[in-house]
Amino acid sequence: MEKQTTDIVIAGGGVIGMAVAYFLSKDSNLSITLIDQKKPGNASWASAGGLWPIGESVGLGCGVIFFKSLSKRRRENPDAPTEPDHPHQLPDCFLNYSLISNNMFPALWDELKEQAQVDFKFERTGLKFLMYDDDDAAYAKQIQEGIPQLHDQLKWQDQQQLHEDEYYVSKDAIGALTFLPDHQVNPYLLVQAYRVGAIRNGVKMIENTEVSEVIMHHNRVTAVRTNQQQEFSCSTFINAAGAWAGQIGNMMDINIPVAPVKGQVIVSERLPPIMKSCISTSDCYIAQKDNGEVLIGSTTEIKGFDTNGSYPELQSLVKGAIKALPILGSVAIKRTWSGLRPGSPDELPILGPVEGIAGYLNACGHFRTGIVTSPITGQIISDLVLGKQTPIDITPFLYQRFLNPDFEATFSLESEVA
Amino acid sequence: MQQISLPVTPCPVIIGGGPAGLNTAITLAEHGISSIILDENPALGGAIFRQPSKKTQQGHSPVLDEKTRDRASRILEKLDKHSDKITVYHRAQVLGQLSADNAIMVLHDHHVTELHYSALFICTGCYERSQPFPGWTLPGVMSVGGMQLQVKSNLVRPGDRVVLTGTGPLLLVAAQQFHDAGMQVVGVYEAGQKMDLYKEIPALLADMPLLFDGLKYLAYLKQKNIPVHYGWGIVKAKGEDELSEVIVAPYDNAWQPMAGKHKALKADSLAVNYGFTSRTQLTQQLGCTHHYQPNRGGVTAEIDEWHRTSRDMVYTAGDANGIYGSYVAEVEGQITAFGHLIDSGIINQSHANLTCAPLRNNLQRLIKFQHGFSKLSTPKEGLLSLPDPDTVICRCENVMRSKIDLAIAQGIGDITKLKMATRVGMGDCQGKNCGDFCRNYLAQKTARKHEEIGRLNPRFPLSPVTFSAFAGTGE
Numbered sequence: 001m002e003k004q005t006t007d008i009v010i011a012g013g014g015v016i017g018m019a020v021a022y023f024l025s026k027d028s029n030l031s032i033t034l035i036d037q038k039k040p041g042n043a044s045w046a047s048a049g050g051l052w053p054i055g056e057s058v059g060l061g062c063g064v065i066f067f068k069s070l071s072k073r074r075r076e077n078p079d080a081p082t083e084p085d086h087p088h089q090l091p092d093c094f095l096n097y098s099l100i101s102n103n104m105f106p107a108l109w110d111e112l113k114e115q116a117q118v119d120f121k122f123e124r125t126g127l128k129f130l131m132y133d134d135d136d137a138a139y140a141k142q143i144q145e146g147i148p149q150l151h152d153q154l155k156w157q158d159q160q161q162l163h164e165d166e167y168y169v170s171k172d173a174i175g176a177l178t179f180l181p182d183h184q185v186n187p188y189l190l191v192q193a194y195r196v197g198a199i200r201n202g203v204k205m206i207e208n209t210e211v212s213e214v215i216m217h218h219n220r221v222t223a224v225r226t227n228q229q230q231e232f233s234c235s236t237f238i239n240a241a242g243a244w245a246g247q248i249g250n251m252m253d254i255n256i257p258v259a260p261v262k263g264q265v266i267v268s269e270r271l272p273p274i275m276k277s278c279i280s281t282s283d284c285y286i287a288q289k290d291n292g293e294v295l296i297g298s299t300t301e302i303k304g305f306d307t308n309g310s311y312p313e314l315q316s317l318v319k320g321a322i323k324a325l326p327i328l329g330s331v332a333i334k335r336t337w338s339g340l341r342p343g344s345p346d347e348l349p350i351l352g353p354v355e356g357i358a359g360y361l362n363a364c365g366h367f368r369t370g371i372v373t374s375p376i377t378g379q380i381i382s383d384l385v386l387g388k389q390t391p392i393d394i395t396p397f398l399y400q401r402f403l404n405p406d407f408e409a410t411f412s413l414e415s416e417v418a
Numbered sequence: 419m420q421q422i423s424l425p426v427t428p429c430p431v432i433i434g435g436g437p438a439g440l441n442t443a444i445t446l447a448e449h450g451i452s453s454i455i456l457d458e459n460p461a462l463g464g465a466i467f468r469q470p471s472k473k474t475q476q477g478h479s480p481v482l483d484e485k486t487r488d489r490a491s492r493i494l495e496k497l498d499k500h501s502d503k504i505t506v507y508h509r510a511q512v513l514g515q516l517s518a519d520n521a522i523m524v525l526h527d528h529h530v531t532e533l534h535y536s537a538l539f540i541c542t543g544c545y546e547r548s549q550p551f552p553g554w555t556l557p558g559v560m561s562v563g564g565m566q567l568q569v570k571s572n573l574v575r576p577g578d579r580v581v582l583t584g585t586g587p588l589l590l591v592a593a594q595q596f597h598d599a600g601m602q603v604v605g606v607y608e609a610g611q612k613m614d615l616y617k618e619i620p621a622l623l624a625d626m627p628l629l630f631d632g633l634k635y636l637a638y639l640k641q642k643n644i645p646v647h648y649g650w651g652i653v654k655a656k657g658e659d660e661l662s663e664v665i666v667a668p669y670d671n672a673w674q675p676m677a678g679k680h681k682a683l684k685a686d687s688l689a690v691n692y693g694f695t696s697r698t699q700l701t702q703q704l705g706c707t708h709h710y711q712p713n714r715g716g717v718t719a720e721i722d723e724w725h726r727t728s729r730d731m732v733y734t735a736g737d738a739n740g741i742y743g744s745y746v747a748e749v750e751g752q753i754t755a756f757g758h759l760i761d762s763g764i765i766n767q768s769h770a771n772l773t774c775a776p777l778r779n780n781l782q783r784l785i786k787f788q789h790g791f792s793k794l795s796t797p798k799e800g801l802l803s804l805p806d807p808d809t810v811i812c813r814c815e816n817v818m819r820s821k822i823d824l825a826i827a828q829g830i831g832d833i834t835k836l837k838m839a840t841r842v843g844m845g846d847c848q849g850k851n852c853g854d855f856c857r858n859y860l861a862q863k864t865a866r867k868h869e870e871i872g873r874l875n876p877r878f879p880l881s882p883v884t885f886s887a888f889a890g891t892g893e
Binding site: 038040045116117118188189191192195196199205207208268269291308309310311314315318319321322328329330331332333334335336337 | 523
């Protein structure tokens with residue numbers, strides 16, 4: 001066993017672990033060691049790179065498959081109840097958290113271009129919810145009513161305005177509701193930018209290595225061991241292990257309720273620009289990336305750590321994409337893949353300390369929104385380590401909430417979602 | 419063209435109608451087993467036996483030598499004899515496996531079909547290693563096989579003055595074919611040293627007829643005044659909009675071009691082949707266990723003596739499982755069929771052992787011969803130094819060497835992270851072309867082992883398919 005001493009150990013080299021490493025190394029002179037094991041399904045490598053704080057908070061974007069819009073239910077079953085759906089809206093604390101984080105991107109983009117010489121391709125696109133019929137329109141209306149504080153961040157378009165804006169969108173779309181602050185980045189380059197920035201600030205990267213054991217002494221984490229026979233004594237251990245965060249929790253005998261939620265994604269060949277905004281429909285989301293590829297996602301499946309592609313699910317995404325953008329019919333699918341979102345039962349992240357365990361911080365459970373919430377998560381964890389005031393109140397995101405007898409799960413990690 | 423009609427009960431499916439796949443199908447048919455061959459080309463035979471797509475007056479390609487032509491017609495006659503048991507689909511693309519076990523997705527005639535199999539034989543052959551060097555993307559620069567394909571299949575002449583560089587006996591064969599097709603062959607530049615060839619004479623004597631073939635090619639080139647230079651290789655290709663000049667130089671023992679000894683050759687075509695890579699995208703996508711054989715085609719599936727992979731009822735044979743050439747592929751195709759006959763209880767192990775004993779003897783001799791050549795022709799590290807900083811490495815994504823160098827300087831040490839940071843291998847070919855160079859370059863620059871560098875996992879679909887075909891709404 002090779003023994004080393006460091007101030008901080010971070011488990012996980014996805015976007016959250018890297019953001020924490022970057023922010024903490026920028027704000028302090030602590031010695032920081034990040035341990036990462038590449039695993040099939042890493043969500044940051046599978047991400048679409050949407051920065052959709054409003055879209056995700058109201059159940060669109062990556063969460064769209066969560067529930068079926070009325071028009072979709074009627075298509076499948078003409079006898080479906082006729083009352084409109086209620087948008088699946090996350091609490092205001094989450095909307096606030098993700099909006100503040102989203103606002104950090106323009107400055108972060110400049111900063112990392114300078115500090116890391118990596119351009120993570122921040123693009124101001126907006127996110128459009130496409131409406132195909134009156135049911136979709138009624139649904140969009142409800143979304144608007146659920147977020148009165150953000151009215152000036154929304155834009156309605158009728159069919160004609162939509163087509164002036166988005167030439168290739170299907171003539172079947174009757175209009176769109178645009179979320180103006182929802183943009184996109186290249187997720188891999190974002191991770192790379194944090195990573196290079198962190199390395200320049202002195203963070204040590206231990207790659208192709210897995211945390212195998214967490215050593216506790218009197219309810220305090222004192223060291224972390226790896227499967228490469230290393231032992232890192234540390235004063236703080238940060239769990240940013242994504243879909244594998246629960247396994248880290250098990251090493252300390254705490255049950256961190258994070259479980260993999262599979263999402264399948266399709267990407268097209270490179271195309272000249274065919275869309276200005278990112279698009280969400282009740283079937284899928286669609287985003288054209290900086291290199292011209294069009295990315296379509298995504299399913300929401302509880303299949304454990306399985307990352308295999310499946311025909312019916314991919315086919316339904318493909319059909320949804322052609323419905324929104326008929327031009328895609330003649331375009332080639334280049335690749336498909338799936339990622340494992342780190343799902344939590346209330347769809348909120350799990351941040352900060354756990355009562356009764358000293359020297360340990362959670363930075364996990366980011367579900368569908370790790371990319372957009374990475375800057376604020378990095379800042380919050382850095383502030384917690386350094387004993388500073390965090391930019392927002394993290395009480396709703398503490399692990400403690402799961403111990404409350406009134407805790408209610410909105411998302412069942414055990415059962416298949418419709 | 420007919421759509422794929424699904425058999426009532428799943429039958430063996432053979433991917434690739436080259437020497438390995440055809441022999442598998444024929445051997446199965448001889449034992450009463452029906453099978454399906456999926457081949458991506460308009461005609462069977464694989465790269466070695468491919469017939470011209472346009473009929474010539476002679477009815478065969480004038481540039482297939484007599485011996486190859488005889489081999490091709492022998493095997494196609496056998497296939498004909500068993501046509502009731504062998505269904506062939508031409509222009510069929512295997513896209514890979516999705517969720518269903520024991521099924522592959524096939525694109526054929528604009529339709530995507532989920533084809534269930536009782537056994538899967540992956541006989542996908544190999545492709546030429548792509549070797550980046552300055553100017554390699556200029557029009558006029560091609561792989562040797564690509565140029566052969568033009569000459570053989572389409573009967574077009576790629577240019578007037580051709581230079582061949584690379585390694586291995588293919589260069590000699592191609593030089594003769596190009597000459598016969600009316601091109602002026604400026605010279606053949608073989609990277610291997612002549613001394614190394616002499617050292618391998620005992621191994622090469624293992625197969626007298628093959629050795630004789632080689633000498634015949636050499637004698638032919640000599641007779642036609644086509645110079646063969648050993649220990650020489652490519653430095654760069656030059657030209658404004660298309661190739662006009664090829665720079666070659668003597669190579670040192672590591673195949674690094676010697677400075678100050680460059681020689682310029684006027685040419686409008688350059689054929690390059692620095693070896694082959696086994697085509698293992700499908701075995702990889704299926705999750706078979708693989709290992710790395712640097713001199714034998716790179717990453718290949720681990721197999722037993724009957725060519726069983728680590729996955730039940732999935733077999734692989736021929737160049738797809740290590741580069742040994744078409745003679746070996748023919749024998750392996752038969753052996754793997756016997757493997758399946760054992761596994762499906764049609765014949766017993768001892769019967770199979772007896773029947774295959776002469777095949778295995780033959781195989782041993784052929785492989786010994788091939789090992790002799792591989793010592794001469796194993797690509798060496800010096801080739802990694804050929805590209806300049808502004809040479810494109812990944813042609814799909816247009817990634818230059820300098821971008822890879824920057825990523826390495828930023829601490830990247832495995833192929834997956836290199837892909838995410840630079841987009842190498844993210845194009846249509848999924849790293850089929852640049853993957854090998856990138857892995858070796860990373861290993862060299864970071865002094866890491868191949869296991870640490872990792873490999874690019876091929877994703878579904880293994881070749882592009884349109885949205886409408888996949889949705890099932892396609893024309």
